[in-house]
Amino acid sequence: MSHTIIWIISLLSIAGVIIRPFKLPEAVWAVSGAILLVVFGLILPSDGLSGVLKGLDVYLFLTGMMLLAESAREEKLFDWLAAHATKLSKGSAKKLFILVYLVGTLVTIFLSNDATAVVLTPAVAAAMKSAKVEKPLPYLLICAFIANAASFVLPISNPANLVIYGNHVPPLMQWLPQYIVPSVIAIVITFFMLRFTQRKELHQKIQTGILLPQLTEGGKTALFGIGATATILLIASAKHLQLGLPTAIAGIITSAIVTLRVKKSPMIILKGVSWSVLPLVAGLFVIVEALNKTGLTHTLTNILNNSAVHSVANTVWGSGFGIAIACNLMNNLPAGLIAGNVMAIAHVPEIVKNALLIGVDLGPNLSVTGSLATILWLMALRREGHSVSAWHFLKLGAFIMTTALLFALGTLFL
Secondary structure, three states: OHHHHHHHHHHHHHHHHHHOHHHOOHHHHHHHHHHHHHHOOOOOHHHHHHHHHHOHHHHHHHHHHHHHHHHHHHOOHHHHHHHHHHHHOOOEHHHHHHHHHHHHHHHHHHHOHHHHHHHHHHHHHHHHHHOOOOOOHHHHHHHHHHHHHOOOOOHHHOHHHHHHHOOOOOOHHHHHHHHHHHHHHHHHHHHHHHHHHOHHHHHOEOOOOOOOOOOOHHHHHHHHHHHHHHHHHHHHHHOOOOOHHHHHHHHHHHHHHHHHHHOOOHHHHHHHOOOOHHHHHHHHHHHHHHHHHOOHHHHHHHHHHHHHHHOHHHHHHHHHHHHHHHHHHHOHHHHHHHHHHHHHHOOOOHHHHHHHHHHHHHHHHHOOOOOHHHHHHHHHHHHOOOOOOHHHHHHHHHHHHHHHHHHHHHHOOO
16 A cells, blocks of 8 residues: 555656646655655655765756856857857858757757756747747757757766766766767757758748847856866766766856856856756655655566566667656656666666667657756746647657657667
8 A cells, every 4th residue: 555655646746747737846746745755654764865865966967057057148158159050040041950959969968958958948039039030939949859869978968867877877988889879860860850840941031130249258258167067077977987076066166257257146146046956856866766665676677687588679679768758758857767776776788778878868859748858948938938839849759759769779789
């Protein structure tokens, strides 16, 4: 009976995170579920604390990346990038599509997919408005799809990567041979599929005489800080160090230097950061810790091990597509946490583990509920006065995500 109640509370909490009843923040539902599990004695307080502490590296990583992204946003760095991309298009809607896609790819790789969703989306919307683009949706869709498609180029490209591997993230020189080819394929296939679906809207005219914003001293400092942080994290990854602490330190130092240089209050940046993401992730860690008490991890591990014994190839395809679908049913953060627990104890070839990570990162491109980044993108879109229905996104995702995932998983056999 206790296992049944754990499942009910956990599933209701995850549903609350995805659906946001009464428009309450996602963190409210995750934290409420975690508290109920402890209060009802379904898990011990020590188990709840253990679940929270497992996410320490992720919290530090998110803190650093959010500070970096907010510092850059406050100094209009992303507006500057989007405006220059628009100017470089020289009135070509197709060329602008390519340029925005390239900017989104770079932001995702070096600042994580959440930054692309939260910070680049408003910048692209502003640039499209300045260029008087009648149908800006194709360019805004880029921010959603590339946020997931490019999220496994590097370990830092997606917090889910840290969630899956925990304290055992592969060093950079091990990561790149495993994921660089699937990443490139995912990025390229997603580009062509998305461009194909938006081909009718890419015949519109783009205003060329737009005013280019000047990059402020604070913006230049933020850009330098992002570059320095990326370099530090690549070195840390190459030396097989945890990425959370260096990211947090780099984010704090960069935001401090930016505020000092432009003589602004640091509270401006601190108020702009979505701090609710941290309790959201902590709550999900506790929920997954409770689900582990029901034997979920061991059951899935046995299924995976038995499947790999019979056919590694079938296990790669099944686990990749299976976890991709699971991400859209319960969001990729809890799905990634469960997959990470399974990967830690499963005795399967590395190719199967690669398939699981690709499924967790790329799979959310199926629906608007697939990842935290896509949910944040949808919220940013609405704030800019645009909207995309869940059904419209699902139709696009069914075509774009499944094709990209098929090719990405296929490259694992090369």
